[in-house]
Amino acid sequence: MPNTFVPDRPGFGRFVLDALALDHLVLSQFVLTGVVGFSTLILFACLLFLAGWACWRRLRRPPPRALARYPFVSILVPFYNEPERSLLCTLESIERSEYPGPVEVLLVDDGSTNATAAAVAQWLAQPRGKRYEFIARERNGGAKGLALDAALPRLSPDSDVVTVIDSDTVIAPGALRSAVEALYASPRHAAACGLIVPAGRHQSWLHRLQFYEHIGALAAIRYVQSKLGSVNVVAGAFSLHRTQVIRELGGWGEWLVEDIAWTWRALAHGYSIAYAPDAIAYTICPTTLMGLFRQRRRWARGRLESFRVAWGISWARTMKMLPWWLLWAQSALAPTLLLLIAGALFYRSHALLAVAALNWLLMAALNFVSVLHARERLQLGLTDLLLVSVYNTVIDALLLPANLIGLLDELRGGRKSWMTR
Numbered sequence: 001m002p003n004t005f006v007p008d009r010p011g012f013g014r015f016v017l018d019a020l021a022l023d024h025l026v027l028s029q030f031v032l033t034g035v036v037g038f039s040t041l042i043l044f045a046c047l048l049f050l051a052g053w054a055c056w057r058r059l060r061r062p063p064p065r066a067l068a069r070y071p072f073v074s075i076l077v078p079f080y081n082e083p084e085r086s087l088l089c090t091l092e093s094i095e096r097s098e099y100p101g102p103v104e105v106l107l108v109d110d111g112s113t114n115a116t117a118a119a120v121a122q123w124l125a126q127p128r129g130k131r132y133e134f135i136a137r138e139r140n141g142g143a144k145g146l147a148l149d150a151a152l153p154r155l156s157p158d159s160d161v162v163t164v165i166d167s168d169t170v171i172a173p174g175a176l177r178s179a180v181e182a183l184y185a186s187p188r189h190a191a192a193c194g195l196i197v198p199a200g201r202h203q204s205w206l207h208r209l210q211f212y213e214h215i216g217a218l219a220a221i222r223y224v225q226s227k228l229g230s231v232n233v234v235a236g237a238f239s240l241h242r243t244q245v246i247r248e249l250g251g252w253g254e255w256l257v258e259d260i261a262w263t264w265r266a267l268a269h270g271y272s273i274a275y276a277p278d279a280i281a282y283t284i285c286p287t288t289l290m291g292l293f294r295q296r297r298r299w300a301r302g303r304l305e306s307f308r309v310a311w312g313i314s315w316a317r318t319m320k321m322l323p324w325w326l327l328w329a330q331s332a333l334a335p336t337l338l339l340l341i342a343g344a345l346f347y348r349s350h351a352l353l354a355v356a357a358l359n360w361l362l363m364a365a366l367n368f369v370s371v372l373h374a375r376e377r378l379q380l381g382l383t384d385l386l387l388v389s390v391y392n393t394v395i396d397a398l399l400l401p402a403n404l405i406g407l408l409d410e411l412r413g414g415r416k417s418w419m420t421r
Contacts, residue, residue, distance in 0.1 A: 029347045036339060037355050039330040042323055043217075043362035046224045050369055053227065065181040070101030071160030073180065074243070078147035079167035080110040080140055084119040086168045086284060091123060093170040095130060099177050104156055105132045110147040111140035144236070145252030152251055159243045164259075166237040168284040170199070175279040179240050182276035186229070190245040190271035191263065193234040194279025195219060197378065206292065209398070210285040212384075212391040215374055217366035222275050223373075225324065229272030232324045234263045238281035245271065255309070257302020264306035267321060268313035280377060293402045300406025303328065308410075332403040335396035336360040364389040 075094060079087055094105055107124075109117050117136065124132055135151055148164060155162070161180060165171060175194050183192035201211035225231040236259030249265055252258035263273055286292040307325060310318040336359050343352035367388040371380050 029349050029352060033352045033355055035330055036359055039327045040355055040359040040362060042327050046221055047362060047365055049224050050220065067181060067184055070180060072102045072158045073161045073163055074155050074159040075103060075105045075163045075165060076108060076148055076151050077165050077167055078108040078110055078144055081112045081114045082116055082167040084116050087116055088123055089170050090165060090167055095128060096173055097171060097176045098173045103130050105130055106151045106154055107132060107134050108147045108151050109136045111137050145255055145258035149251040149253040162241045162243050162246055164236060164239050166283060169237045170282045171238055172280040175281055178279040179276045182274040183240050185274060186272060188272045189274045190266040191234050191239060191241045192274035192276060193239045194281050195277050196235040196237050197280055197282050198285035199282040207285060209391050209395045212388045213395050216370050216388045216392050217363050219277065220366040220370040223277055226275035230321060231273035231275050232263060232321055234259050234273055237283040257299060260302045261306040261309050264310040265313060268310035268317050296399045296402040297406040300403040301410040304407050304410040331396055335400060337393050337397045367392060
């Protein structure tokens, strides 16, 4: 009886393997094209929203944002072995801030072993316009959130807003007022943040990469999110939180990336987050490639950690934030530069090439809008309009390993490490 199935026929095994490889290639190409197409759709919607919002603002003058009464603000500044000059610059910027309401400043020394604490004590010995309190922890807790939690019992009973400012961040004189006005624009706002600008962009190519990343499309997307009440990342370098909501939801200590996790927890409880693009804070960014790698590895893990936190609270509200998380995942794990190369050389797919090119063009348009919007505040010029998309394309590809390893860290459940000083 003839055998219709001949597994040992010459070349049959290779034929099967080639067929399986082809199926896998087609499937992965289909999935990748779909994922990139989805994020491209979100980018297009953002651009369309910005255009519509600009037209609406021209037709209808926005109401004044000034408040009848400015709330009591408690500023927390945690530090650990921060260079003396950096921390004193932060304190000077707080001292010069133009805020019409009452302010208290709590400085939290998280077990520093250098001379910075002595320098701060000397600075506090001089007459100051704001009320300061120094809190010293005997031992470093290993995470910024633990230092913030240590300061919560020391808040004034009159505190309405808790503002967190990193010890390497300098806020513009009107930043605090603008951010508070954005926070109080809606009673559902649990937190607010401003525009974080990496300092020293002329120092090196690494500084420029981070500068253009922060002022580019990310700022435009965050602006769109703020109008929808769905800002999903409150930058920890300069963030504001309603004191009442902190007492309701708890502090930051249990999270590796406290700002992202707290934001998603607030969103999962039905709150919204505000963004004030004119509340500018300049922060010191990583100065080495390894330092940047560690930071972004931690941030990537924190994004997945925050998603899990929010899902455990309310999966329905978390699903509303899923498109923004997937947009980040696409840019972090499948950057357009690599997609264009893969589409041309590996997949040889016109569809993938087209959708990746459209993705890049839309991101370039959002970069352009962001730089144009911030050109006066940050003194930007034509060169910045041209370079922002180039640098953002490079940094997306450069940070792929850090993002991938950070997600794997969370999936494996490894030990949480701050990975800094």
